[in-house]
Amino acid sequence: MARVDVCAIISAIILATACGPGDSARAQQQRAPAGAAHVGAAHVGTLPDRESLNSGTVTVITAPIGGPMSVMGSDMAAVLDEGESLRVLPILGKGSAQNLVDIIMLKNIDMGFVATDAMEFVKTEYNIPDIAQRVRYIAQLFHNDVHIVARREIRSLQDLNGKRVFAERSIGLPAARTIFRRLGIQADIDSQTDPTGGLQKLIDGQGDAWIASVSKDAPIIKGIKNEGGRLHLLAVPYDRALQDIYLPTAFSSEEYPNLVPPGARIDAVAASTVLMVYNWPENSERYRRTARFVDALFGKIQVLQSPPRHPKWRDTVLSAPVQGLVRFKAAQEWLEGARAMQSPTTDGNPAEFRKFLDERKAQARMSSDEAARLYSDFLKWQRSKETR
Template sequence: MAQQTSPIISSDLPQRDLVNAGTVTVITAPVGGPMSVMGSDMANVLDDGENLRVLPILGKGSVQNLIDIMLLKNVDMGFVVSDALEFVKTEYNVPDINNRVRYIAQLFHNDVHIVVRQEIRTLQDLNGKRVFAERNIGLPAARIIFRRLGISAEIDSHTDADGGLQKLLSGEGDAWVASVGKNAPVIKNIKNDGGKFHLLSIPYDRRLQDVYLPESFSSDEYPNLVPPGSKVDALAAPTVLMVYNWPAQSERYKRVARFVDALFDNIEKLQEPPRHPKWRDTVISAAVPGLQRFQPAQDWLNARTGAAPAATPVRAEEFRRFLAQRNGSGNVSHAQAAKLYSDFLRWRDGQR
């Protein structure tokens, strides 16, 4: 009879408690976009043996990520586009959502793209029309923009990320809404023979200014959907690294605090090749309107910049008041809004 051997136990294995104490999870997005790559970048750059391990998780996108941050036990933080907060607050009746989460840093902007059939010339033309908007990519923007501007469209969210676009291109609807980074390949690669489709202009209406900032798309960025030499007005919302509002001094709080120190200390390494180019858009000191920063992140900034905690939150209401003071009205053109926003940032920095 063959002699049974005991399983080999390596004395080199790290201790279970140490491994768990040093590991944080970050939920990203499906493979193909910047979020999943940036999550991998964090794991490669920030991992420090038993002291810190970053474990990226492929998520479904911004809305589900926000829900997962609030509800899943093993999720510490995740990538969330800021307009998802209002969407979850209204669609899921979570009035205290701003107290349940905190943000660590603003990473980059997502831009609202509305691809439409050629005969659709304004947002009002979408009244009564069929619009595709996938739940985690375009639905928050579609719901917020249409509701606030009084547009009654038939929003179909029962498709995957690219399914709605394919239905639009095949003639089954009138528009497709997506909140993605500028120069998105899925949009740049639309074959638009005969000019059947174009990117629809979105006005920077005062009813949208607490959520979005002014943006535009040029013919250089989307030659297939923007006429040569022209621009299309658009909107943008920050993509942020968001964390659950862990009780101060809890183990989860301390773990994420260690991660924050490593992230901020190494931000320049993340902004170098071969890391995702979206890291170069990250300004860790930039504040996110309407949200509170995770306290260890604010403490890191205060220690390096000397900024007073009270000066950190930059609310969208501040920009709206600035618009009213400079312009006398909340309704401005995109060109005016872009200039005024630059003026606002310089004014705010001067105030600080």
């Protein structure tokens, strides 16, 4: 039922009885904001409070349009929006490496999508030895598979020594630099081209391989016509030197019939894509703002994992750890609190959470989605008490 403004009704009655029809209309016009447009009886809105709007907005840097990152950023803006208290503002970025640089350096960027192999690339490219202390991760979202499309004559990674390899900065260069450095391969890497331009140069015979770290079933790769079988997907072994960054994966002929022989399986590696955030001090407004975002993201993850949202959300495992990185504290506390709720012997948050539910007469039996949403509401309630 809509809330009734009793004072407004009383004022209207008094005005109507004290004035004639003409006087009442003039009085209403005088009360209207200066310069407001009147179209019939249309309601004239007011701008939101500037301070509230800014304190509730977080920015997420994604990637160029065409991949899952940009769509997932749009999904977050649609699902997590809570008016002035939380607004997610996606920004198109230039890929993992540049996203990581932007998270560290740009004042207006709160967090962004970053593949884990970009960490080592940026660390060595810009000589930032303490990069792991400058950032934190919120959650692991999905994986990017490292595709190496090579000429038929290239049968192993070692065959790329001294060869020309195209690896555009936004989708392939971090993987190329990291894998080649760790496996001792000295290739001539050409990164001065766009993704499709590099692939076309390989097809035209101007190089020996092309590297892209993208989601499996990528249209750009599935669309290679490959007349005469001149190209193929090169295997990347799950070498011990790669295991602290990459996970094992494989490509099948069902996934890439144009590049994998029928019935064959090509070994490959994949890098985790995480939602990364600057390591904001805990007492800062940016930390509190990001913590509110975390509450909303974790509390509504099942909504994001349902249609019509991007299917890559279904690969997201909030509790999955990321080797070599520290989780953002508010995210870690959310997960610990959710786990503690399942243990009746745990003190602290679970008892307070049960009190929170009792006050709201919440059902004892609820779905996991409802429990997650209520737990996020509980954390907001706790933080509101702390700031009083």
